[in-house]
Structure formats: structure tokens, C-alpha cells
């Protein structure tokens with residue numbers, strides 16, 4: 117399953133989306149959920165919220181994942197570009213996300229796409245592993 121394959125690191129295991137969390141994106145009008153399909157199989161997704169609930173109009177990315185066998189072909193970058201486009205069109209002027217400090221690959225992926233550290237979040241993952249909040253303007 118995509119969620120297990122993508123979030124196998126100890127800092128992410130307790131934070132994997134459950135079935136009902138995935139379903140909640142379908143019911144929330146402020147949710148943005150984009151899926152990448154190949155040959156009728158889900159190979160990646162990005163999930164978050166546009167920023168209407170916050171005064172800062174800041175959108176949030178809750179998760180992005182691409183199946184290991186489908187990586188480094190531009191799918192993650194495409195999902196990110198589409199999410200940023202949708203959030204901007206729906207009125208967000210900024211986007212934030214959290215990433216595990218130890219997740220070097222994802223940190224590099226986000227840095228290349230203009231995300232800068234906002235602050236360090238001590239013991240944010242599993243009560244043990246630090247996170248980083250990243251942000252960028254839209």
C-alpha cells in the first residue's frame with residue numbers, strides 16, 4: 117500500500133493517513149486532494165487545505181507521496197505545481213508544510229521548489245523526532 121511504502125521511517129509510521137482520514141478529504145470543501153494515476157493504479161498524491169480558515173490565507177500541505185518505483189520521474193514535482201496553482205486560484209497567498217528534520221530527500225525536494233524553513237518543531241513526530249515547518253509565498 118502506498119502509505120506504508122512511502123512512510124516506513126520510524127518518525128512517520130505513527131502519522132500515516134488512515135482510511136477515514138483519506139475519506140475526510142472528500143467531505144471537506146476546503147480540502148485539496150490530487151492523485152497521480154498510472155495504468156489505473158494510484159502512484160502518488162498530495163493532500164492539504166486552502167487557507168480560508170486562517171486570517172493569513174495560508175494553505176497547508178498535509179502530505180505528499182509517490183510510490184518508490186515511480187519516483188524521480190517528475191510526478192512529485194507535478195503534484196506540487198498543481199497544488200500550488202489550485203491553492204493560489206482559491207485565494208491562498210502562502211503555503212506551509214511540515215517535514216521530518218531527518219528526511220533529507222524530501223527537504224531537498226521542497227528546497228528546490230522554493231520552501232524555506234520557518235521554525236524547528238521539537239519532538240514533533242512520534243514525540244521523539246524533530247520536524248521543520250517550511251513555507252513559501254504563492
Ligand SMILES: CC(C)(COP(=O)(O)OP(=O)(O)OC[C@H]1O[C@@H](n2cnc3c(N)ncnc32)[C@H](O)[C@@H]1OP(=O)(O)O)[C@@H](O)C(=O)NCCC(=O)NCCS
Pocket residue numbers: 122123178179180181182183186187188189190191192193194214215216219221222224225226228
Ligand atoms: C518527496 C517525493 C514526494 C518526491 O517525489 P518524486 O516523484 O520522486 O519527485 P520528482 O520526480 O518530481 O523529483 C524528485 C527528483 O527527481 C529528479 N527528476 C525528476 N524527473 C526526473 C527524470 N525524468 N529523470 C531523472 N530525474 C528526475 C528531480 O531532479 C528531482 O530532484 P530535485 O528534488 O532535487 O529537483 C518522494 O520522494 C516521496 O514520496 N517520498 C516519501 C514520502 C515523503 O517523504 N513525503 C514528504 C513528507 S510529507
